[in-house]
Amino acid sequence: MATLDWSALTRSQTKRKLYARETYFREGLSDAEEVLAERLPAALRDGALLMLKPDGLAAGRLIPVLDYLGEHGFTVTAAREFRFQPFHWRELWRYQLTSATLDRLAVNELLLGAGPALLLLLRSESGHPLPGTVRLSTLKGSATLEAQRPGTLRALLGQPNRVLSYVHVADEPADLLRELGLLVDAADRRALLDSLAGGAPTAEDQATLDRARERFAAPSRSLALADVLDRVTRAVEAAGPGRAADAARHRLARMARGERVEWRPFLADLAAAGAHPDRWDLAALGTYVIEYDEPGHPKMLTNPDPQSWVSAPQPHVSAGGQSRQRENV
Known part of the structure; x- marks a missing residue:
C-alpha cells in the first residue's frame, strides 16, 4: 500500500495492522483518494455512515433515528436500500465475531436476511473536536442494555436485547472506507464517496429516503x-x-x-x-x-477512546495516500 498517514483514519494500532492488508479497506481508500482528491481530509473528518438494520426498519425506528441525527447536527447526503448477503455481515463483523457462538451466527443468518436495510451516508456539522464517525459512534451507545447511557441513540430506540440493536455505524474513518469497500460495488461506491463532499442528496437519493420514510414510518411487526x-x-x-x-x-x-x-x-x-x-x-x-458469546474469546477490535481524537494533532491526507506525517505500511 502507498505511504499514508494512519492518524487520519484510526486511533487503533490493532485496526491499522488488520486493515493495512485487507482488500475491502484498501479498495475503499483507493477510490476515496481518486474521487475526493483534495476534498478527502474534510470528507473523512465530517463524514459518517449509519445503517438501519432490517430489525430497525421492521420495528419502525427510521423516523426516530432521522430525528435524532438532525438534533445532533448530522445531515443525510446519500441513501441506499441494501440487502444483506451472508458474506456481507460475516465480513462486516469479521473482527467482532471471534467471540460469537455458532448459534448466534445462525440467528444472524436469519435476521439480517429477513428484510431490507437502509444505508445512510451523513455529514456532521463542522466545528466539532471529533470526526463525524467517532462522534456518531459515541452518540450511538452500547449494544449491551446494561451499559447504555441516557441520551444515546440505542437507549432512545429501546432495543429489546443485544442482538436486536436496530442500527449499525462506522466507528472511525477507517471503518467508513472499509465498509464502503465491502458493501457496495465500485461504481456506486465512487458515487457515495463523492456525496460525502457534496451538498444535498441527489434526487434519486432523496426519493429513496422519502420512500423509506413512508414505508417504515411505523412498526410492521412485533419483535417482542x-x-x-x-x-x-x-x-x-x-x-x-x-x-x-x-x-x-x-x-x-x-x-x-x-x-x-x-x-x-x-x-x-x-x-x-x-x-x-x-x-x-x-x-x-x-x-x-441463545448464548451470545463463547467464553474466553474476546473481540479482536474494540473502539478506541474518543478522547484520543480530541488530543491528537489534526491530520492531513492528500490524494495518492501522501501526508505530512508519513508512516510506511
Whole structure:
C-alpha cells in the first residue's frame, strides 16, 4: 500500500495492522483518494455512515433515528436500500465475531436476511473536536442494555436485547472506507464517496429516503419475545405429532420458562417436523434465547477512546495516500 498517514483514519494500532492488508479497506481508500482528491481530509473528518438494520426498519425506528441525527447536527447526503448477503455481515463483523457462538451466527443468518436495510451516508456539522464517525459512534451507545447511557441513540430506540440493536455505524474513518469497500460495488461506491463532499442528496437519493420514510414510518411487526414465541409455538403445533415436533415443543417450553437453548438443534427439529414458522418470528425468537458469546474469546477490535481524537494533532491526507506525517505500511 502507498505511504499514508494512519492518524487520519484510526486511533487503533490493532485496526491499522488488520486493515493495512485487507482488500475491502484498501479498495475503499483507493477510490476515496481518486474521487475526493483534495476534498478527502474534510470528507473523512465530517463524514459518517449509519445503517438501519432490517430489525430497525421492521420495528419502525427510521423516523426516530432521522430525528435524532438532525438534533445532533448530522445531515443525510446519500441513501441506499441494501440487502444483506451472508458474506456481507460475516465480513462486516469479521473482527467482532471471534467471540460469537455458532448459534448466534445462525440467528444472524436469519435476521439480517429477513428484510431490507437502509444505508445512510451523513455529514456532521463542522466545528466539532471529533470526526463525524467517532462522534456518531459515541452518540450511538452500547449494544449491551446494561451499559447504555441516557441520551444515546440505542437507549432512545429501546432495543429489546443485544442482538436486536436496530442500527449499525462506522466507528472511525477507517471503518467508513472499509465498509464502503465491502458493501457496495465500485461504481456506486465512487458515487457515495463523492456525496460525502457534496451538498444535498441527489434526487434519486432523496426519493429513496422519502420512500423509506413512508414505508417504515411505523412498526410492521412485533419483535417482542411473548409475541414471537407464541407465533413460533403455533407453527410447531400446526405441524402435528412426531418425535421431532415433540423435541421442538420441549425446547419451546424451556424458552417460555426463560431458559436459553441450543439453537441449531432446535432449527433441525423444526425442519424434521415440517414446521415452518415465519422467518422474522424465528429470527427474533433466537435473539432472546441463545448464548451470545463463547467464553474466553474476546473481540479482536474494540473502539478506541474518543478522547484520543480530541488530543491528537489534526491530520492531513492528500490524494495518492501522501501526508505530512508519513508512516510506511
